[in-house]
Amino acid sequence: MAIEKLLPVSSNLLQLSHGENEREISNLGISKIGQKLLTELSHTKFSGLSGKFELVDGELKPLAFEIFNMIGTGDRTVGYWTPSRGISKILRSTSAKELKTIMWPGDTLVPPRGWAIPSSGKLKVGVPKKEGFTEFVKVQVDPLTNQPQLLPFKLDYEFVPFMNASGHRNGSYTDLLHKILDQTYDFVVGDITILADRAAFVDFTLPYTESGVVMVVKNKMSIDMWIFLKPLRWDLWLAIIVACIFIEVVLRIMERDQRNSTDAGSSMPRGQQVGLFVFPIAALAFPERNMVSNNWSRFVLVVWLFVAFILMQSYTAKLSSIFTVDQLEFSFSEEYYVGHQHGSFTRGFLINELHLNESKLRSYRRFEDYHDAMSRGSRKGGIS
Known part of the structure; x- marks a missing residue:
């Protein structure tokens, strides 16, 4: 049929080769109208004994699509679909317009929750109404229609804010989730924490961010003119002073004979040497050969320098941590009031x-309220 559409049948359809070795593939006959014939075959349609013949992407168009149920690593045919009959259990049946029993994951015949579509055609989505911390979800009401504004494109969803007549939240997040049980909402979206008691009556999707529970307290660090003394304890400061006095005495004894002469190995005046001995810490800035002449005195200074460098490094590290790391010292007290987010699960967690x-808990809605309460403190009607 395809050839007759192109040209009359003749013996000149093949271009014979004249190679020396006719057994080679390259010497086989080549059709002059091969590409045109291939195109015509792909567009040929007719009804034969086995049904309608039609090629799609070079393959025979199937008469029906098989619908199968995946079970673990295997599958099971549950029905068929044809353009003329639609879905049916048996391929050539027109009566059973349904599939066979579906086996769902978990070896159950009960379809999972969430597949039933309301008769109205729209899913009611509960949205929490918040006055503060609206980075995750925010409800805006159109001033003209007095209806919550939707997304700027068509969706088969109806967003219903969880708020009362006065425009405030109509309960806690747990109360919002209970609205799914009484079928007020089909599902709920928002910054809802996944808890064990909530997961007992609703299903949660996987969270896309983790926040956790944190406690915010005031920074107890105070900076004053004596802060340079805080890196070391008072007993360590006392030990340093005692060590300086001890080294002074030792050096004075060792250098007693050398101080009788101004040329006893020291290039510094006698009075300057005595001043250095009073404060051995000055040895950090002057070479020991200019301070002492006795070899044993030099050994004592080397040991002192080693200890002094360790003290300097510890002092520097501790002073840096005081200025850079928050010194948070906090413990719960009966005098403290604790703030928490209004409607959040943290109230039950604290109790x-x-x-x-419970009388020491105060709820807030906005971060400005937290700032004001933390600034005033528990004694002035705020929180700690």
Whole structure:
């Protein structure tokens, strides 16, 4: 049929080769109209004994699509689909317009929750109404229609803010999730923490960010003119002073004979040497050969320098940490008031897990409220 559409049948369809070795593939006959014939074959359609003949992408178009159920590593045919009959259990049946029983993951015949679409055609999505911390979810009401604004494109969802008549939140996050049970909402979106007791009656999607529970307290670090003394304890400062006096006495004894002569190996005046001995820490800035002449005195200074460098490194590290690391010292007290997010699960966490007095808890909605409460403190009506 394809050849007759192109040209009459003749013996001149092949271009014979005239190579020396006719057994080689390159010497086989080549059709002059091969590409045109291939194109015509791909567009040829007719009805034969086995049904309709039609090629799609070079392959015979299937008469029906098989629908199969994946079970573990195997599969099971549950029905067929044809353009004329649609879905059916049996390929040539027109009566059973449904599939066979589906085996769902977990070896159950019950479809998982969430597959049922409401008769209205729209899913009701609960959204928490928040006054502060709206980085994750924020509800805006259109002033003209008095309806919550939707996304700027069409979706088959109806966003329903979880708020009362006055425009505030209509309960806690747990109350919002319970609205799924009474079918007020089909599902809920927002910054909802996954808890064990909540997961007992609703299903959660995997979280895309982790925040955790944190405690914010005031920084107890105070900077004053005597802060340079804080890196070392008072007993260590006392030990350093005693060590300086001891080294002074030792050096004076060792250098007693050399001080009788101004040329006893020291290039510095006698009065200057005595001043250096009073404060051996000055040895860090002057070579020991200019301070002492006795070899044993030099040995004592070397030991002192070694100890002094260790003290300097420890002092520098501790002073740097005081200026760079927050010195947080906090413990719960009966005098402290503790703030928490309004409607959050943290209220129950503070009461049940940390055993705080419920009368000492205060809830806030915005971060400005937290700042004001932390600034005033517990004694002035705020929080700690």
